Structure formats: C-alpha cells, structure tokens
Amino acid sequence: MFELNRLSEAELESGKYTKIWHGPQHPGITGNMSLELTLSGDDVVECKTHVGYLHRGFEKMMERRTFIQNFPIVCRIAVPEPTFNEYMYAAAVEELAGIEVPDRAQWLRCLNLEMMRLASFLMWLGGASGSFGMNTVYQWTVTHRDYMLDLFEEMTGARIYHMYITPGGVRAPLPEGFTERAMSVMNGIEKLLFEIERVVLNNHIFKLRSQGLGVIDPAMIDPYGIVGPNARAAGLARDVRKDSPYLVYDQLDFEIITGDKSDAYNRTVQRYHEMHQCISLIRQMLEQMPTEGSFHADLPNVLHWKIPAGQTYVKSECTRGEYGYFLVTDGSEYLRRVTIRGPSYTHAIAVMEKLVVGVNIADVAGLMVSLHTYPPEIER
Amino acid sequence: MGHAGLQLVSDMYMQELCERLIQRFDCDQVVHQKADLSLLRVDKDKLESTLFYLKTHEGFVHLSFVTVIDYIEDDIFRLSYMLHNYDSKSDLAVQAEISRTASTMHSIHHLWAQAWTYQRELKEMYGIDFPGSPRVNDEFCLEGWDGPPPMLRDFDTAKFCEERFVDREGRESQDIKQTMRENLYPERGES
Numbered sequence: 001m002f003e004l005n006r007l008s009e010a011e012l013e014s015g016k017y018t019k020i021w022h023g024p025q026h027p028g029i030t031g032n033m034s035l036e037l038t039l040s041g042d043d044v045v046e047c048k049t050h051v052g053y054l055h056r057g058f059e060k061m062m063e064r065r066t067f068i069q070n071f072p073i074v075c076r077i078a079v080p081e082p083t084f085n086e087y088m089y090a091a092a093v094e095e096l097a098g099i100e101v102p103d104r105a106q107w108l109r110c111l112n113l114e115m116m117r118l119a120s121f122l123m124w125l126g127g128a129s130g131s132f133g134m135n136t137v138y139q140w141t142v143t144h145r146d147y148m149l150d151l152f153e154e155m156t157g158a159r160i161y162h163m164y165i166t167p168g169g170v171r172a173p174l175p176e177g178f179t180e181r182a183m184s185v186m187n188g189i190e191k192l193l194f195e196i197e198r199v200v201l202n203n204h205i206f207k208l209r210s211q212g213l214g215v216i217d218p219a220m221i222d223p224y225g226i227v228g229p230n231a232r233a234a235g236l237a238r239d240v241r242k243d244s245p246y247l248v249y250d251q252l253d254f255e256i257i258t259g260d261k262s263d264a265y266n267r268t269v270q271r272y273h274e275m276h277q278c279i280s281l282i283r284q285m286l287e288q289m290p291t292e293g294s295f296h297a298d299l300p301n302v303l304h305w306k307i308p309a310g311q312t313y314v315k316s317e318c319t320r321g322e323y324g325y326f327l328v329t330d331g332s333e334y335l336r337r338v339t340i341r342g343p344s345y346t347h348a349i350a351v352m353e354k355l356v357v358g359v360n361i362a363d364v365a366g367l368m369v370s371l372h373t374y375p376p377e378i379e380r
Numbered sequence: 381m382g383h384a385g386l387q388l389v390s391d392m393y394m395q396e397l398c399e400r401l402i403q404r405f406d407c408d409q410v411v412h413q414k415a416d417l418s419l420l421r422v423d424k425d426k427l428e429s430t431l432f433y434l435k436t437h438e439g440f441v442h443l444s445f446v447t448v449i450d451y452i453e454d455d456i457f458r459l460s461y462m463l464h465n466y467d468s469k470s471d472l473a474v475q476a477e478i479s480r481t482a483s484t485m486h487s488i489h490h491l492w493a494q495a496w497t498y499q500r501e502l503k504e505m506y507g508i509d510f511p512g513s514p515r516v517n518d519e520f521c522l523e524g525w526d527g528p529p530p531m532l533r534d535f536d537t538a539k540f541c542e543e544r545f546v547d548r549e550g551r552e553s554q555d556i557k558q559t560m561r562e563n564l565y566p567e568r569g570e571s
Contacts, residue, residue, distance in 0.1 A: 010485050027513055052521035062532055069556060095414070173486040222441040223493040243469045244416055265403065303561055313444075313462055326448050326473075339447035341462070379521050 002199075005044055009037060016040060022364055024053045033348065033375040035368070039361060049349045055379040062338050067093055067167070068302040072336065075161045077340060078377045080123050083116035084318040085167040088325040092212075093167045093247070096245030097307045098327050101150050104293040110247040111285045112155065112164055115182075115314070118189065118278045119148040120319040121271055124372055125196065129270055131365040132206050137199060141296045144192050147185045154178055163337040179286045185278050193275060198213040200267060214355040214367040216262035224354070225346040228321020230371060234262035240317035249290035252284050262372035264363075271372070306333050320344060342377025349378065391415040393468050399440060403428045409475075418449070419460075419473040423530060427476040428486045434550035435491060439465045440472060443491075446498035448506050452533040455480045457508060478508070505531035 007017070023034030027283040031054035039048040058077055060068045075082035087109055096100060101109075122145040126138035149159040154175050156162035164171050200206055216226060219235045231238055237256040241249040259266045280314045309331040315324035321343035328337040352371060359367055391412070398418055401407045403516045409421040409429070422430045434440040441462035442487040456477045463472045478485055489496040497508040504520045507529040519525070528535055547553075 052523055055521040057530070058539075059533075060537065064537070066557065069560070084543075085475060191428070220493075224493065225443055225494045243466070300498065301556070301565065303564065307438075310413070311411070311419055311473070313417055315444075315471075319556070322444065322464075324444060325464075326447060326460070328444070337449045339445060339460075341445040345445070345497065349497050350494040 012038065016024065017045065020361075022052075028222065033378070035201050035352070035356070035364065037356070037361070037364065041376055042361050044356050044359050044361065044364065047353045049353055051349070051375055051378050053379075054376045056376075058380045059338050059340065062335055064332050066303065066305060067305045068337070070338075071166060072123035072161075072163055075163055076376075077380060078318075078323075078374050079160070080117055080120045080374065081318055082161050083112050083165065084316055084323050085325075086163065087113060087247075088314050088316055089327075089338075090165050090167045091316075092305065092312055092325045092327040095312050096310045096315065096327060097167070097305070099168055099170055099297055099299065101297055102291045102294040104173070106247050107285060107294045108295060109165050110172045110249065110252075111282065111289065112162070112170070113153075113247070114281045115148060117144050117150060118275060118282065118321050119152070120190070121275045121278065122148065124319070125141065125200075125268075125275075127246065128366070128369045129200055131369045132209055134200060134203070134206065137196065140192060140195070141297075144185075144189050144280065147188065151178070151182055151185060153207065154181070166296070168299045169294070170277055171296070173295050174289065179289070182282065182286055186282055190276070193272065196272065201272060205258070207265060210268065210364060210366060210370070211265040213264040213277060213359065213363055214370060216351070216355070218262075220354070221353075222363075224351050226321075226351060227343050228317070228341075228372075229267060229270045229274060229317070229346060230262055230351075232257060233259040233266045235260050239313055240322055244315070245317060245365065248285070252281055252289070254281055264366055267370045267372075280321065304333070308332060315341070317341070320347065320374070323377075340377065340380050342374070342380075344377050347371045348373035349373065389493070394418045394470055394472070397472070401430065401434075404433070416470045417473070418470075419475060421458075421477065422473045424459075424476040424478050424485065426490075427459075427461075427474065428488060429493055430474055431448055431488055433464070434463055434472065434474070439467050442466065444471070444497060446488075446495060446502065448502055448508065450480070450506065450533045452480065455481055455508065459485060459502075463553075483508040485509065485510055487516075489513050506534070 003246060018039045020037050020039065021034050024032040034050045036050060037044050037046040063074060070263035074085040077085045079330060081258050092270055122141040126141035152162055153159050155178065156164035157332045216230060220226065221231050221234060221236060235258050237258050239256045242256050254277055257277060261268050307329040309329055313324055313326045315322050324341040326339040327335065330336040352368065355366060356364060385446045394412060398420060401420060405422050405426045407420045407422045411419045413419060434549040442464040444464055447460050452456060456473050457480055458477050461474045487499055496514045499513040500516050500518060501520045502508045503516050504522055505509065511515050558568055
C-alpha cells in the first residue's frame with residue numbers, strides 16, 4: 001500500500017544525481033511551495049515537497065477569536081476561492097447554532113459559489129496553458145476572470161475577498177440589472193471556451209506533452225484520497241454536489257462529468273467540460289432565482305454568540321474536490337477547534353511526490369498545475 | 381429517489397452501522413449529528429482494527445482527514461479520523477483519546493497512503509508521535525522550529541510574538557472585541 005522509495009545518502013552522494021529546488025518562487029508552481037527534486041539527467045527520480053511558506057496559523061487564530069471575528073479570516077485561506085471557505089464556515093456555525101437560513105439566501109449562496117468556481121477555473125486554465133508555453137491564453141482567461149470579478153464587485157462589494165456569505169444568510173440581494181450583465185459575461189466566457197478548445201485542447205504540442213503525463217491510476221484514488229476533477233477524469237462519478245446535495249443543487253439540472261483516463265491532458269479536458277457545466281448552472285440559477293423574501297435570518301447581537309457544544313463536518317465541492325470544515329464547539333463564545341480539509345493537502349504532497357517520479361524536468365510544472373493545488377489550504 | 385428519501389436511508393444505515401461497531405469494538409459516545417454524519421469513540425488500542433474493518437467490510441474507503449482536539453482540562457488529546465462511504469454517501473468520525481502527557485498513537489499509513497502527511501503534521505503541531513510513520517520527524521510547515529508544538533492550547537502566541545518580534549513604530553494595537561463593540565453598537569455603550 002505505502003510506497004515511498006527513497007534514495008540512500010550514499011546513492012545521493014555518488015555524483016549520478018543532481019538536486020534542484022523547484023519553487024517556492026517559480027512560474028510553474030501554484031502558490032508558494034517548493035519541490036526538492038533529485039534528477040538523473042533530465043528525469044526526476046525523487047521528489048520531496050516543502051510547504052510552510054504561507055503558514056499563517058489560521059486554525060490557531062480562529063480558536064482565539066469569537067465566531068463573528070472569524071468570518072473575515074476564513075475567506076483568506078484559499079486565495080482564488082474564498083467563497084467556499086465563507087460558505088462552509090457559515091454552514092457549520094449555522095448547523096451547530098440551529099440557525100435556519102432563508103431560501104433566497106440559499107440561492108444567492110449557490111450562485112456565488114458557482115461564479116467562484118468559474119472564476120477559479122479561468123485562472124487555473126491560464127496557468128495550465130502558461131505551464132506548457134501558451135502564455136497568450138493566460139491573457140485571455142485572466143481578462144474574462146476580471147469580468148467575473150466585476151460581477152462579484154456588483155454582487156458583494158468586493159472583487160477578491162467578498163465576505164458575502166455570513167452566518168445566517170448573505171449580506172445583500174442581487175443588484176438591479178445583474179442578471180442581464182451576468183448572462184452577457186457567461187456568453188463571453190462560452191465563446192472563449194470554444195477558442196480554448198481550438199487553441200489548447202487541439203494543440204498538437206500540448207497533446208504531445210500532456211497526454212500520458214502524471215497518470216492517476218484508479219487504484220490510487222482511494223488510498224491517496226484523490227477527489228474532484230482529478231478523480232472524475234479517471235472515471236469515478238463522485239461529486240459532493242450530487243452525493244450530499246447542499247444549498248439548491250438538488251433543484252438544478254446537471255450530471256456528474258467523468259472521463260476515462262486521468263492524465264494531465266484529460267484533466268484539462270475534464271475541467272473544460274466542468275466550466276461549461278458551471279455556466280449552465282449559473283444560467284439556471286439566474287433564471288430561477290427568487291426575487292423576493294429575506295436574504296438573512298434574524299440573529300441576536302453577534303458579539304454575544306455562544307454556540308452550544310458539539311461537533312460537525314460540513315463539506316462542499318470546490319473547484320478541486322471535497323473541501324470541508326470540521327468544527328468543534330464547547331459552549332463558549334470561542335471555537336474549540338477547527339480543521340480545514342482541502343483537496344490540495346493530498347494532491348500536492350502524497351500524490352505529487354508519487355506522480356512526478358520519471359517525469360522530465362520540463363514537464364514538472366505542467367504536472368503540478370494539472371493537479372490544481374493551492375498551498376494555503378495545506379498550511380492553514 | 382428524492383433528497384428526503386436518501387436522507388432517511390442514510391440515517392437508518394448509520395444507526396445500524398454504529399450498533400455493529402458498538403458490539404464489535406465497544407465503541408461509545410455515539411452521536412448522530414445529521415443523517416449523513418455520525419461520530420463515535422473507540423479505545424485507542426482498537427482504533428486501527430476499527431478503521432481496518434470500516435475500510436474493508438463497510439465501504440468507508442475514503443479518509444477525508446485526521447485531526448486532533450486538545451482537551452487540556454482533561455489532559456487528553458482526542459484524535460478524529462473522518463471516513464467517507466461513497467456508496468451510502470455518509471461520513472463517520474472515529475475518535476480515540478490518548479494521554480496528553482504521553483502522546484503516542486498507532487500509525488495508519490499502511491491503511492491509507494496519504495495518512496503519513498497528516499501524522500507528520502500532528503507530530504509537528506501537537507507533538508503526537510506515530511512510531512513507524514514515514515518521515516514523521518521531518519519538518520512540515522515550521523522550518524527550524526525550536527519551541528513547543530504551537531497548536532497546543534497552552535501555547536501562548538502573544539508571549540511568543542512579544543519575545544521574538546519588535547512592535548512596528550507608530551502602529552497601535554487595539555483590542556478587537558472592544559473596537560467591534562464600540563463601532564457596531566455605539567448606542568448601547570457596551571464595554
């Protein structure tokens with residue numbers, strides 16, 4: 001089951017190998033982490049991952065702050081996807097405190113999450129293309145991500161850290177004319193995706209380099225805890241939105257998308273299809289969104305909250321798979337413990353260390369990006 | 381089957397599963413938090429066999445995470461292993477308590493290939509040892525750390541910072557709680 005074959009000191013000192021550091025500052029690294037690579041010629045024979053460059057002690061900080069004080073902290077845990085943290089923290093607090101969230105707030109939350117997913121995918125797609133030398137594509141996707149950020153600014157008042165989903169609901173309803181503007185942005189992104197299909201997915205060089213790179217064997221998936229698009233590309237129909245429906249996903253029309261081989265190319269194709277699915281979900285929600293009703297539950301003075309003692313685990317399907325918050329309360333006005341489960345924890349460490357062996361040094365960045373990892377959620 | 385139907389099936393399944401675990405492994409402190417999440421406690425020496433049984437016989441093939449809760453007042457760590465069953469769509473937290481002063485736990489890296497990363501982190505952040513776990517003594521997040529494990533409840537973060545860092549000149553520190561009270565509810569005059 002466990003495979004971690006390391007070279008001995010004698011072998012490392014034999015002069016046959018070169019050791020290089022890939023990161024923490026490297027264009028092919030997703031965020032600040034580094035790979036300590038041992039090379040034989042151009043090929044990787046061993047890899048050790050190093051994290052800690054972004055450790056800000058979120059979990060510890062949250063134990064020393066009141067429930068509402070934690071709210072502006074959680075969105076900073078996964079920079080490109082703050083919304084998922086906001087939702088899960090709010091949902092866990094609501095569950096333990098017995099707070100009922102109005103139906104309209106559930107729709108607004110779900111819309112916010114899917115918009116976040118699309119924005120995150122756009123950023124990822126640019127990075128993935130750039131890692132294989134297609135830097136122009138990055139300009140396109142980041143431009144369209146910026147249009148998404150405009151929508152977030154309209155909806156929440158902020159572009160990156162929205163602090164929109166609060167315990168009890170959301171901070172504001174949709175502004176007037178938002179639906180039309182959002183539909184227009186969706187049309188634009190859909191056009192972009194057709195261009196992406198032609199320029200990236202049908203690109204001969206990209207195919208040559210990414211097909212067969214970093215193949216995740218289906219037998220690896222459970223032992224390594226692989227989730228999300230990385231697992232779905234290997235053919236496993238697993239998605240928290242379908243398996244444990246939350247918010248209004250059970251009222252939306254979508255199916256789990258799967259592939260037949262999880263290599264760097266098919267993981268890109270998988271995410272490409274999921275971006276189309278995301279646009280479809282956003283359109284459905286914009287059409288079905290309730291326009292009346294409360295968007296926030298009535299709550300007592302937030303500075304005097306005391307959540308009854310308990311434990312819960314709340315999870316959602318983020319861009320990279322199962323993302324969860326395990327909250328423990330002891331009846332006081334502080335959290336006893338919070339554990340944040342991000343998919344990058346296993347994808348960037350155990351999975352990466354296994355897949356990178358035998359890979360050419362030029363493809364390490366492409367492999368890393370194809371796993372779609374965010375170091376901040378490893379270090380918390 | 382609708383969402384409500386699924387919930388009912390999952391609820392019954394989890395209750396029956398917990399009954400089996402109580403009989404087989406003397407589990408206690410069973411909590412059915414929601415239809416698809418239950419938590420229970422098992423003796424630390426039976427933890428490994430419980431997890432093995434759940435993985436091989438009950439379909440809990442996915443290890444979501446391993447974490448620990450520090451109950452300093454009782455001098456115990458409560459380790460929590462969150463498992464998921466993709467067939468029944470349910471989560472189960474298997475928890476075991478160990479002494480806080482002699483904190484050693486059986487490694488489960490042979491059950492899940494990713495478990496060693498969690499164990500390595502817990503060694504660094506809480507000082508819990510997992511003998512036999514690969515690279516368990518390697519640094520995880522903290523490079524060159526020489527203090528006590530920083531996630532312990534009695535680790536004083538303010539004191540640690542005062543000893544190592546210098547206040548930036550011209551920067552005022554405010555009590556967050558007091559400031560929020562004054563800004564959010566000024567009319568109440570709360571302090």
